[in-house]
Amino acid sequence: MPGVGTVPQWLNAGAVRALRFPFLEQLGGLRTAFTSRHGGVTEGPRGSLNLSYGVGDDPRRVAENRRRALALLGLPPERAVVAGLVHGVRVARVDGPLPDTGPGAGAGDRSGLVPGVDALVTATPGLALVVTTADCVPVFLFDPRRRAAALVHAGWRGTARGAAGHAVRALAAEYGSRPGDLWAVVGPSIGPCCYEVDEPVVAAFEEGQDGAVRAGPGSWLRRGRAPGRWRLDLWAANRDQVVACGVPAAQVQVAGICTACHVADFFSHRAQRGQAGRQAAIVVLDGEGRAS
Template identity: 45%
Template sequence: MSDEHYETIRPFIYRNWSIHNDVMHIVTSRQGGVSEEPYHSLNLGFHVGDDTDAVLENRMRVCRAVGVDPGALTTAEQVHGSYVAVVGKTDRGRGAQGAANRLPKTDAMVTNTPNIPLMVLVADCAVIGLYDPIRKAIGVAHAGWRGTAAGVARRAVEKMKEVFGSNPADLIAGISPSIGPCCYEVGDGVCRAFQGAFPETVERFFTKSKKGKAHLNLWEANKWQLEEAGLKRADIEAAELCTACHTDLFFSHRAENGKTGRFGGLMMLRGSQRR
């Protein structure tokens, strides 16, 4: 993943996606917005307590930088689950102007309709981006520990296969910055959830600190899950940037004690609207 500079904002893009001109994708940083502390400065979430006008201005800046209609931003009420919504023209703009009309109880979105920008908001969780260059379809998923244990990345791949006819081996994937195994100390409940979900492979997702505490590796857990869904390891690009270590670049719920903003993973198919 490489960082870019578009106008005032500093987004990140996946290197293995850059050759594909028919898909727009970025992961925003926290830099280049107008929000004041503790949301400084490019907070994209309405639901965290920030000033609504500031969030709208921040979203406008992001959209202007990448050539997207801010009124078309499509977001979901992320609930740390695994439900995947198939997004069509009638859903375009859900959540663009406020949190009230987001897609309800949804943690992943897929579409093959151009000009619908899908956005997932995070502050330690990972954004999983999926792109099918053959069938021209995209997907985004919100993967914290609960979503990862529930298989949200795998379910998004399965939904693209079911609805769009995608071959998982054709997909390319990106895993955004998130809290890393260096900082993601978890308790027994998280360990048990992963043991139940992945009994044969769970050990590869955890390390032990010097104090004997379990640390979860969201990057490895989601890479493994995508491979199990049929993607090639070489086609999965993980940023492997820890949000808790880099609060100058990203919002971190854990490092900032729960009072912070949200950065976004944004994807859109370019082209004319389907009829």
């Protein structure tokens, strides 16, 4: 089994680069990726591997970028299912590619999109779960016993409401996963070094909405550089929420890579003042899948 020191590694295919997570992959049965901004066809501040249709990029370029990103994992675009993202906690089970509603299904256009959700779960092999980010936290979850996986998008709103915990419970409800069998990676996102928030955000965390672990000053929140400002540690918050659900702490890895600090490699909404493209977290199960 992987050790806690197993670090993310670069996966390269020509100019296209992504991080992979041996902490999960060494368990066998899945592939992971967190794409960089390198190796695409988009120009300008959203260049070059922008994977979002929602930031003003040419849709044809986005389709080509998504094709290249999925090719890193050996998949065609039609095998991708993409979370719609509303900064909430809804989880969708996906058992196969979504119906083709037009040219370039899956990652090639919006026909692969699951609207209104921020997390996806599956036990179907060869299906790419995808969430796009530009500072928000991707959380990868894997059950090697039942061969099921989840992928979560958690910004501050989703984290305050316990999005990662909702995904843990969805794996249990849909596939019988026990929290003690789960492994997790809290992926690259904006780090506590760069993420300052105001009092309304602090209040959302202190309320502990939807069963989220309550946070107070000294835990996930520390005073910022100006009055009324706080540094928020989304990494620790998501790690602690997963552990609070029963996932052993030794089976949770925090990648510890700040997208705002590494804007040469990753998109950062905050560091780029709202002009960022989007990278993607991707997880794919290998081998025989569970019957739906």
